[in-house]
Amino acid sequence: MPTQNLVETHNLTKQYGKIRCVNAVNMQVPPGAIYGFLGPNGAGKSTTLKMILGLARPTGGSITLFDVPVNEKNRMKLLAQTGSLIESPSYYGHLTGEENLRIIQTLKGCSEKDIDKVLKIVRLQEARGKLVNHYSLGMKQRLGLAAALLGFPKLLILDEPTNGLDPAGIQEMRELICSLPGAYGMTVLVSSHLLSEIDQMADHVGIIRKGELVYQDTLESLHAHSKEQIALRVSHMAIALDLLRQDGIEAVQEGDYLLLPMVDDAYVANLCRQLVTQNISLYRVEKREKSLEDIFLSLTGKESSL
Amino acid sequence: MITLRAEFKKIKRKKIGLTMCALIGVQFVWLLWSGSRPDENERLQGWIEMLHSLPLVSVIMMPTIMSVLASRLADVEHKGNTYKLLNTLRRPGALYHAKVVCGALFILAISIAQFLFVIALGYARGYAGHPEWKYYGTTFVLNLACCLSLYLLQLLLSMLFFNQMIPLVAGLGGSMLGLILMYVKMYSFLPWGGFLSAAQVNMDWNPETRIIHLYYREYSPVELCAVAMIFIWIVVFYTAGRLLFTKKEA
Numbered sequence: 372m373p374t375q376n377l378v379e380t381h382n383l384t385k386q387y388g389k390i391r392c393v394n395a396v397n398m399q400v401p402p403g404a405i406y407g408f409l410g411p412n413g414a415g416k417s418t419t420l421k422m423i424l425g426l427a428r429p430t431g432g433s434i435t436l437f438d439v440p441v442n443e444k445n446r447m448k449l450l451a452q453t454g455s456l457i458e459s460p461s462y463y464g465h466l467t468g469e470e471n472l473r474i475i476q477t478l479k480g481c482s483e484k485d486i487d488k489v490l491k492i493v494r495l496q497e498a499r500g501k502l503v504n505h506y507s508l509g510m511k512q513r514l515g516l517a518a519a520l521l522g523f524p525k526l527l528i529l530d531e532p533t534n535g536l537d538p539a540g541i542q543e544m545r546e547l548i549c550s551l552p553g554a555y556g557m558t559v560l561v562s563s564h565l566l567s568e569i570d571q572m573a574d575h576v577g578i579i580r581k582g583e584l585v586y587q588d589t590l591e592s593l594h595a596h597s598k599e600q601i602a603l604r605v606s607h608m609a610i611a612l613d614l615l616r617q618d619g620i621e622a623v624q625e626g627d628y629l630l631l632p633m634v635d636d637a638y639v640a641n642l643c644r645q646l647v648t649q650n651i652s653l654y655r656v657e658k659r660e661k662s663l664e665d666i667f668l669s670l671t672g673k674e675s676s677l
Numbered sequence: 678m679i680t681l682r683a684e685f686k687k688i689k690r691k692k693i694g695l696t697m698c699a700l701i702g703v704q705f706v707w708l709l710w711s712g713s714r715p716d717e718n719e720r721l722q723g724w725i726e727m728l729h730s731l732p733l734v735s736v737i738m739m740p741t742i743m744s745v746l747a748s749r750l751a752d753v754e755h756k757g758n759t760y761k762l763l764n765t766l767r768r769p770g771a772l773y774h775a776k777v778v779c780g781a782l783f784i785l786a787i788s789i790a791q792f793l794f795v796i797a798l799g800y801a802r803g804y805a806g807h808p809e810w811k812y813y814g815t816t817f818v819l820n821l822a823c824c825l826s827l828y829l830l831q832l833l834l835s836m837l838f839f840n841q842m843i844p845l846v847a848g849l850g851g852s853m854l855g856l857i858l859m860y861v862k863m864y865s866f867l868p869w870g871g872f873l874s875a876a877q878v879n880m881d882w883n884p885e886t887r888i889i890h891l892y893y894r895e896y897s898p899v900e901l902c903a904v905a906m907i908f909i910w911i912v913v914f915y916t917a918g919r920l921l922f923t924k925k926e927a
Contacts, residue, residue: 424765427926450765461762463753465690477683478766518762 376435377402377526377558378423383432385418385582392418394582395432400526400560400575403552407573407590408562409667415582416562417458420530423560424455437525451479454524456532460515464504468495468514471503472521481522489517493547509540516547520555527551529561533568545572566667578670585670596666600659601639603629606652614645630659680767680775684750693749693783700742701787704734705794715802723804725891727795728816729878735820736855736872743827744835744848746783750776751835751844760925773922776832777915784824792817812877812893819875822907826868827851829914836921866903868910874903 378400385393393415400406410416421427423434425446434441436449462471472486490496493513498506503514512532519527529548533541549572551557563569569576569590576593578586586593604627605611611629615622618638622631639656646653711730715723754760763772796808827848834844855869881890896904 421761421926426761426764447768453765455762455765457761459758461759462757463687463759464757465753466687470686470689474683474686475762475766477679477686478763480679 375402376400377437378406378560379435380419380423381433381435383419383422383434384430385415385422385427386430392582393422393429396579396582396584397587398577398584399587400558402558403556404575405548405552405559405561405573406575406577407569408560408577408579409566409569410562410564410579412564414564414579416564416579417530419579420455420457420528420560420562424453424457424528425450426457451522452524453526453528454519454521455528455530456512456515456519457528457530459534460511461518462503462511462514465502467500467502468506468510468517469499471514472517475518475521479522485521485523488523489520492520493517494543508535509537509543512536512540512544513547516544523555523557525556525558527557527559527561529559531562531564533563533565541568548572566664578667580670593666597661599633600661601631601634602655602657602659603631603642603653604655605629605646606654610649610651611646614642614649618642628655628657680771681778684775684779687753688750688779691749691753693746696745696749697742697783697787700738700745701790704738704791707734707738708795708798715804720803721805722891723799723802724806724808725878725893727799727804728809728812729876729880729891731791731795731816731820732872732876733859735823736859736869737852739824739872740827740831740848740851740855740869742787743784743824744831744845744851746780747828747831747835748841748844748848750780751832752841754836755839755841769923769925770919773919777829777918780828780832781825784821784828788817788821788824791820809893816875816877819904819907820872822911823868823871823875826871826907826910826914829911829918830868833914833918833921836918836925866906868907868914870903871907871910874900875907 376399378398380396380398382395382397383393384391384395396415396419398408398419408416408419418427422429423436425441437452439445439449441449463474466474469486469490472489473483476483476486487496490499493516495510495513495517498510503511506514512535516529516532519529532548533544536544545568548559548561551559561569561572573590576586576588576590577584602625603611608624608629612622612624615629615631620631620634622629624630643653643656708727708730719726754763763769792813796813799808831844831848834847835841838844851869854867855872858867858870859873877893878891879894881892882888883890
């Protein structure tokens with residue numbers, strides 16, 4: 372059945388022995404999106420991406436690329452429209468950056484002119500004649516991205532592309548990735564274990580936890596989950612709770628605070644007056660916002676490493 | 678052809694050709710040194726004597742040369758962690774095939790150089806008559822097949838292990854084993870013994886007269902099986918290597 376998405380997985384599962392690393396993942400990457408695949412270390416991000424690229428064989432489920440179900444026969448044909456950078460960059464250290472790209476260009480069968488173009492995009496023109504063994508990690512990472520860009524594929528799959536980079540390198544890589552859909556019409560599927568990174572790059576997000584996709588939607592929708600609340604700290608919680616219930620406000624006690632949904636300023640002022648009238652000491656009135664990080668932690672579990 | 682072209686691009690600056698020249702050069706020095714001043718009798722037996730020496734030189738040198746060649750070709754992938762990239766660009770089977778063909782071309786070059794040198798040396802030393810082309814041709818083909826079987830074995834090991842010391846030690850061990858097996862006459866069905874199984878010349882030594890008589894041999898049915906084993910090893914190692922390459926997950 373034709374779909375609208377560039378990448379779709381259906382109950383994609385991978386099991387190593389008794390351990391299920393990826394469990395029935397249904398990923399949907401729309402065309403032109405930067406899809407941030409977010410999850411703590413060891414959640415199953417790389418395994419999922421490897422299965423999409425045919426580098427690991429799924430234990431169960433199926434994958435659809437460009438509306439075509441992937442099988443052993445059409446895998447290479449479909450991957451010809453894909454560029455990838457999985458974990459650390461792959462390179463031949465004894466060759467120059469340009470020679471490395473020439474090998475990839477030969478294997479991809481794309482135009483030689485692409486080499487100059489991608490070197491310019493990743494800003495490696497000046498280092499093109501330098502041996503890759505002499506490159507910094509950031510340069511190697513950019514060379515990996517250049518290799519993925521060769522042939523200007525429709526889909527780019529990047530697994531933690533900012534790993535090991537310094538803050539300037541991270542910023543540079545992020546800008547580069549963000550520019551790709553607009554400049555070249557590419558769809559980018561990028562994984563990371565850093566929420567802030569995905570928040571700054573992606574427009575769609577999938578959150579994976581212990582092999583299961585626990586959230587998938589636009590980043591905008593994820594932000595919408597960050598609801599505001601009013602927190603009250605008073606001397607007599609029970610009386611204050613009764614007061615709120617009489618007004619039809621559903622409040623919950625969390626530690627020393629009463630949490631009530633966002634109400635207007637007039638109601639807050641009136642509530643404060645009533646509390647004081649009933650000899651209840653009012654210590655604090657705070658406005659609270661559930662951050663994106665709180666949502667991420669509630670989805671992935673606080674014990675997970677960020 | 679595309680993957681093979683890429684294979685040759687990958688080994689630029691690895692000086693594989695130079696390394697092979699150096700190792701084959703040791704063989705040339707050995708051959709130059711042995712029988713450097715032949716007398717009249719040795720000149721008469723020169724061509725056959727040369728064909729008798731060649732498997733001995735090969736059984737000692739070739740396993741090491743093959744391990745170096747395979748290790749150099751596989752190591753470029755290990756060091757740069759490139760399998761996961763290559764497997765998204767070309768079918769793993771095609772990538773393995775390119776490595777095999779690339780190595781086989783080096784082996785062909787080595788074998789041609791070895792035989793050209795032997796023939797040139799024979800004429801330079803003034804050996805009587807001309808080489809027996811039938812036996813020299815057969816030795817060339819079987820030598821090539823032995824080298825290929827050992828290369829495929831070494832390629833398998835070099836791809837399997839990240840640390841290239843393991844296949845290199847296996848190559849050196851193979852050289853030693855081939856030499857030892859030669860003395861206990863148990864070489865026939867082992868990949869390192871192929872050079873000796875394929876030898877075209879036998880030696881008859883009379884302890885009383887102390888005269889060595891060399892003669893071209895005809896294979897017995899058992900010896901023919903041993904020669905066939907060389908080709909069976911090629912099929913076994915090629916299949917195992919291809920399976921390993923295609924089934925391996927990145």
